[in-house]
Amino acid sequence: MPLMLPSSLESTRNIAGVAPQLLAALRGAGTDLAPARSVVLVVIDGLGAIPLRAHAGHARTLASAMAKKDVAGSVFPTTTAAALTSLVTGVAPGTHGMVGYRVLNPERGILVNQLTEWESAGVDPLVWQAAPTLFEQATAAGHPAFVVGFPAYAGTGFTRAILRGAEFRSAQSPADRVELAWELADAHDGAIVYCYLPEVDKAGHRHGIDSAEWVRALEDIDAALSRRIPDGVGVLVTADHGMIDVPKHRQLVLDAAGGWHDGIRHIGGEPRMLHVYTEPDADLSAILDRWRRDLEGMADVISRTEAIDAGLFGPAVTDAALSRMGDLLVAARSNHAVYDGEAEDQRGRSMVGQHGSLTPEEWRVPFIRMGAFAR
Structure with missing residues (x-):
């Protein structure tokens, strides 16, 4: 049986291209993103393009802003550790080294959960993931950089591995996180702001993507993103991977x-x-x-x-x-x-x-341009 490869494996639009495109937009030199005075990268963890379109009636803001071609390919494997790292470094897993969820630490001969086991496994995040982050690149070029996420994520090994270089700000609800991201982008010209929304992924893992809980999480995020975007601020809404239900x-x-x-x-x-x-x-x-x-x-x-x-x-x-x-x-x-x-x-x-493999449901993610990025 032949290997199942996604048709977009060689596509020019891939989430690994997001970081350089955001930096280019601030310079007025982007090809996929229009010039902007500051930018916000909204990552809806686990939201595939196919499930989003299937539930468009529950996500009117996102669906109305999403054209037919507004999709991108994820990376392999389609898992958070690998894909989020590619989003914020601009390189594939073979380069940044986050090649799976639980992988071998060859120095100790043990498996390491790359989301949660940095300290217990004795892994240095700055050595294990050595590729420069979007935020390190931004601050080196004189741009303010912020991350907006859950308070519990501040200072974790995973955060230090992939989000270093940014000032971490926290808020509990999706609405509060989006509002804070908009405020930071508006107040700091030239800024790059990363806004992380994991609620859809969490609901999908627990209940499935056709569940009432998943739909409610999607509705909450869509409502949050319906807030008016400040003038001149470019917003890119994407995801690290999609998801598929496993009976x-x-x-x-x-x-x-x-x-x-x-x-x-x-x-x-x-x-x-x-x-x-x-x-x-x-x-x-x-x-x-x-x-x-x-x-x-x-x-x-x-x-x-x-x-x-x-x-x-x-x-x-x-x-x-x-x-x-x-x-x-x-x-x-x-x-x-x-x-x-x-x-x-x-x-x-x-x-x-669940996710990790190469089905279209896992591989294809939204690539939605809003604010100054809207066409």
């Missing part, structure tokens, strides 16, 4: 009794895109053949070399990124998910909405 009967659990852990040291990543790390003396070719055979129709199973050759992690792969990738990569097809039945934490099996 219980589409879950496959890999248990030791089934031989799934034979020759395997670690299973990382997440259920829709596993990083599988083999034992040093394992027969990689035999394991690859077995996983492909047994997961046929449910997932694409490829080697790390095949993934790199296909350009999944971007045009270049650093040694650091390479050392964190699994020997095998398992990208779920359709609405399947594959779980490590021997993992200590099994809470992920209760999630409805």
Whole structure:
């Protein structure tokens, strides 16, 4: 079965191009974004272009501003750690090194959750993610830079890895965050403001993208974004990835009794895109053949070399990124998910909405221009 690649993998519009476009807009030299006196990047975590269009009646502000071609491609894997980092560095995961949700720390031989386990795993965010951020680039060029997010996110390892260089401001509700972002952009000419809205992603994981809770989260965010944008401020609304619902009967659990852990040291990543790390003396070719055979129709199973050759992690792969990738990569097809039945934490099996793989629902995200960016 051929590898399932998104048609937009080679597209010129990708979320990794957002950071340089925002900086260019402040210089009046953008190609996708018009000149602006200050800019706001609104990231609606987990909002795919397809679910947004399917629920357009609940998101009238966004839907009315979104033309047919106002979409962009995410990155691989379509997971928050990888995709948000690409959004704010302007480079693909193969360059910035955030290549999955839980990946190998080769220095310690353990898996690291790149959203939450920086301190407990002894990982230095400034070393692990060394690519300059949008905010570091902005301040170096004399532009004020701000991040507006939840108070709990200030000072975390993930924040220091991808949002360094910006002044962190916090607000609780989507409406308050958007209002604060507008105020900062209006008060500081030349500023870059990042406004993070994770409510849709959280509701999707817990309840699914067709749930009342997901719709309510979308409505709240749409209402927040209906506020008048200050004159001369360009607003780009996008997402890190989309999401797809996984029903219980589409879950496959890999248990030791089934031989799934034979020759395997670690299973990382997440259920829709596993990083599988083999034992040093394992027969990689035999394991690859077995996983492909047994997961046929449910997932694409490829080697790390095949993934790199296909350009999944971007045009270049650093040694650091390479050392964190699994020997095998398992990208779920359709609405399947594959779980490590021997993992200590099994809470992920209760999630409805998931992401990480290459379906259009996960890959395509909005690219909506508002304010001074509106066409």
